[in-house]
Structures are given as C-alpha cells and as structure tokens.
Amino acid sequence: MGMMSRHYIPFEDFTGFYKSKKRDKVVVFNKDYFEPNCKEINYYYIFEKPEIKIKSMYNSTLLVSHFDSEFFKLSGKSNTEVRETRNKYNKIITIKNDIKDIEEVIYLIDKWDILSGQKYNWQRHSGYDRSFFIKYYEKEKDNLISLFFYINDELVGYSVISKIVEDNCFKYIIRKMDISIGRNLCLYIDFKTFENLYNIYSRDFRINWGASSGNVLKYKKKFPVFSEEKVWFYKIKR
Numbered sequence: 001m002g003m004m005s006r007h008y009i010p011f012e013d014f015t016g017f018y019k020s021k022k023r024d025k026v027v028v029f030n031k032d033y034f035e036p037n038c039k040e041i042n043y044y045y046i047f048e049k050p051e052i053k054i055k056s057m058y059n060s061t062l063l064v065s066h067f068d069s070e071f072f073k074l075s076g077k078s079n080t081e082v083r084e085t086r087n088k089y090n091k092i093i094t095i096k097n098d099i100k101d102i103e104e105v106i107y108l109i110d111k112w113d114i115l116s117g118q119k120y121n122w123q124r125h126s127g128y129d130r131s132f133f134i135k136y137y138e139k140e141k142d143n144l145i146s147l148f149f150y151i152n153d154e155l156v157g158y159s160v161i162s163k164i165v166e167d168n169c170f171k172y173i174i175r176k177m178d179i180s181i182g183r184n185l186c187l188y189i190d191f192k193t194f195e196n197l198y199n200i201y202s203r204d205f206r207i208n209w210g211a212s213s214g215n216v217l218k219y220k221k222k223f224p225v226f227s228e229e230k231v232w233f234y235k236i237k238r
Contacts, residue, residue, distance in 0.1 A: 001014070001173070002160070002173040002174045003017075003027075003044075003130055003177075004128060004130075005127045006130065006131040006134070008027075013113075015028065015029065016033065019040075024038050024040070025040040025042070027044055028042070028043060029123055030230070031046045031050075031222075038124055042235050043235050045062070045211065045231045045233070047229065047230075050232065050234060052151055054234045054235070054236065058136070058233055058234075059233070060212060060231060061211060061212065062229045063209045063211075063212065063217060063227075063228055064169060064207065064209070064226045064228075065209065065220070065223045066206050066226035067205075067207065076085065081223060082187060085184040085187045086191055090092050091183075093150065093156070095147055095151050096147070096148045096150065097146065097147065097148075099146075102138075104148075105129075105133045105148075106133070106134075106148050108177075109129050109176055110179060112177070112202055114142060115179050116179055126176070128173050128174065129176055132160075141158065143163050143164065144161065145161045145162075146158065146161075147159045147189075148220050149177070156178040156179065156181050156185065157176065157177035157189045158175065158176060159172075159174075160173045160209075161193065167207050168171075168204070168206055172208065172210065175189060175190070177200070186217075186219075189220065194207065207223075
C-alpha cells in the first residue's frame, strides 16, 4: 500500500499491483511470477540476481536495524547526535497517534514536494504517500502504528509503521517532514518512532527500512545495523 500511486490497482492478496488500467503492466515481489498477457513485469525486492542479462536492472541495499533497551538510553559518544536531537525537539514538539484531518497530511506532502524534492532534485515518491492516506489510512489505521508531529498545532511530520511483524521485525512504510523547521527533524521523527515501538512492546525488535543507497543508506546507519542485503529490481517487457 505504501508503494502505489493513486491509479495503481492492487492484487486481491496484495502480492503485487497493476500499473495500468489495462492491467498489462504489473509490479510483483516474487521472481517466479509470470503472466503471459502482461507486456511489462516489474520485479521488486528480489534477493537473487537474475541469471539472464536484463537491460532495465539495478540493485540496492535492504537495511535492517536492531533496537534494544541499551540503545534507548542514548548514552556514550556514539549517540551524541541522536541524544542532542531528542533533547532539542522534545521541548517544542507534540506527538499524536492519529490525524483528525487528512488534508493536514496532504498539505505537508505538498510542502515537502517543494522544499525537498524540487530543491534537491530527488526522485520523489510523494504520490505514494498521498495515495496511502487518501485510499488506505482510515481503513487500515488499526493495523498501523502512526505518529503525527506538531509544533504550535501545525503538522510538521509523520511516520507510519506496520503492526504486521515477521520474525520480530517491523516494516517502516512511509515518513515525511517539513525540512524548513530545522536540522535533524527527520532523525528526531525516526528516533521517537522507534522509542514509541519499544514503549508499546517492551522488548527488543528490528526495523526493515526498505532498500536504499547513497546518502539515504548512510543516514539509516546512524541507527544500530542488524543486517544489510543486496536486493534486485528489474523489468521485463514483451
């Protein structure tokens, strides 16, 4: 749900989705999937490199972090940045577990598009966030752990994690913030999201961040790394 634009159509079991109304372009997460009537099959998060050469192919790093009680003490020099960030924003940010008006989120996403996406020329996936909140949030919020961050009653960030746990590992779905607020707001949102999980479940856990590379991957490593694994993304056209 967190990877689909508004016009994408999910499979009934959510093992993939159609990228076109004609249903002839699909995204799947199973390397063995094949549909002869599809003119384009996109394979995401495949753990084995295809044996055949494919022009439209790249790999990225799937990072999993591990969190325990010792980390949340934020003691020691290695945790200085996170500790100082927490102390700074704890003084001015209020955190809520639900949103009354989805339009607040849409406004924040639009602002993020301008301040972050256009300024730094990133590949923006903000359409995924809009689609998620408009189509799925109200239906699925009991299956989610969501936090909404406010300064002076204005929404400045949000994070959404799935309650579905596999091998004590939660999946981080989506997160956005207003980067005009100040340095390390993203770091604060992530820390408070993980701290909230620990307060709810009172046990060690892992977080699956999804795949990334470059500076985004480097940022994620500010948190304790459990594992890194290469995953493949590729496209086959007929």
